[in-house]
Amino acid sequence: MADEKKPEWFDPAKADSFSSVVKPGVSGGNHEKPSAKAGRFVKKKNLRKLDPASLAKDIKAGDRTALAKGITLIESNAEHDFQTAQTLLQKLLPYSGRSIRIGITGVPGAGKSTFIESFGSYLCDLGHKVAVLAVDPTSSLTGGSILGDKTRMEKLARNPRAFIRPSPSGGKLGGVHRKTRETMLLTEAAGFDVILVETVGVGQSEVIVRDMVDFFMLLVLTGAGDELQGMKKGIMELADTVIVNKADGPNEQTAKKTKEEYNRILHFLQPATKGWQTAAMTSSALQKKGIEEIWNTISDFESFTKQSGIFDERRRFQTKEWLNDMIIDQLQANFFHHPAIKNLLPKVENEVISGNRPVASGVEELFKAFFGDEN
Ligand SMILES: Nc1nc2c(ncn2[C@@H]2O[C@H](COP(=O)(O)OP(=O)(O)OP(=O)(O)O)[C@@H](O)[C@H]2O)c(=O)[nH]1
Ligand SMILES: [Mg+2]
Secondary structure, eight states, rough: TTTTTOTOHHHHHHHOOOOOOOOOOOOOOOOOOHHHHHHHHHHHHHHHHOOEEEHHHHTTTTOOHHHHHHHHHHOOOOOHHHHHHHHHHHHHHOOOOOOOOEEESSSSTSSHHHHHHHHHHHHHHTTEEEEEEEEEETTTHSSHHHHHHHHHHHHHOTTEEEEOOOOOSSHHHHHHHHHHHHHHHHHHHHOOOEEEEEEETTTTTTHHTTTSSEEEEEEEOOOHHHEEEEEEEEHHOOSSSSEEOOOGGGGGGHHHHHHHHHHHHHHHHSSSSOOOEEEEEEEETTBBSHHHHHHHHHHHHHHHHHHHTTHHHHHHHHHHHHHHHHHHHHHHHHHHHHHHHHHHHHHHHHHHHSSSSOOOHHHHHHHHHHHHTTT
């Protein structure tokens, strides 16, 4: 063979009788078991090699592996991935938006994941394609309630018409916000027409999810009257429906009473969507009761808001808010990473903490340092 060589101690005088050869090496060969670190490297390298044009094509064709890759790209915190992800989004933007986006919130244990399992499976049976996303501000701290969710949504996770993506972890809630919105656009381009966004009822996450969906539902449990009173009015005012879940067994009657109590309160509150009276309903996510009624309510809501123009108006407003949020996020990140600010901030902090300088004056100096070299 042309690329077979004789060893260096080979005697040219005995060429014919010499049978030893040096075989060329095999590229990529490795005797050792690849380490976990090596695996991560390969994955990152693969991400870098992604071609946004062909990825966009595959996502549009409904290729789930391509969709998962696209989402990983969006979730990446690396600078070069950001650019590729934006190119991908640019290509898919015209194919996004054709879905109903539904937000689901409620205190831990209200039954959100169980509800999504039943509701999602019901919608898949109707012929819809359902994507489940999550915004979980606790997941960056605890590593996520992903495992629990996957087991609660076991049937849905195996359904070929469904796609489940846990909350992106790491980074601040603002970052999670951006990534979830972009993920939503990608799933829409892949043909998912019902998007369910689950969030736990803590912190700012309800407001954030309300700002990215068309319809927002609050899952509650039956409880004493004072629990109802203690419920944050603000959250009820975000909801397009309140679902009293676990209306089964001995709890069914109590759930119906709780529903009436909610209806009485809701009557006095500002509706979340102009012209739409938010009403309470009951469900049993476990026994799959009330699921159809809830979907009918959402369908009525969709027709009503599309007819009145509120649907499109809200989406336009949400996009504008998204732009504002991103400007603020970007500015904030740039500000605190700026070398001059990094240098100056500890000094200004000390001055204001020790009471030697008014806060506003410190801010002024920092802004001068920040914008100084940009003018
Ligand atoms: N009886 C009854 N139990 C339910 C129902 N829905 C959920 N559960 C149970 O309530 C518990 C909590 O349900 P999850 O679906 O994990 O609740 P979650 O709101 O997603 O909880 P977090 O993800 O922790 O915020 C589980 O043990 C469920 O089996 C229901 O309709 N009826
Ligand atoms: Mg859950």
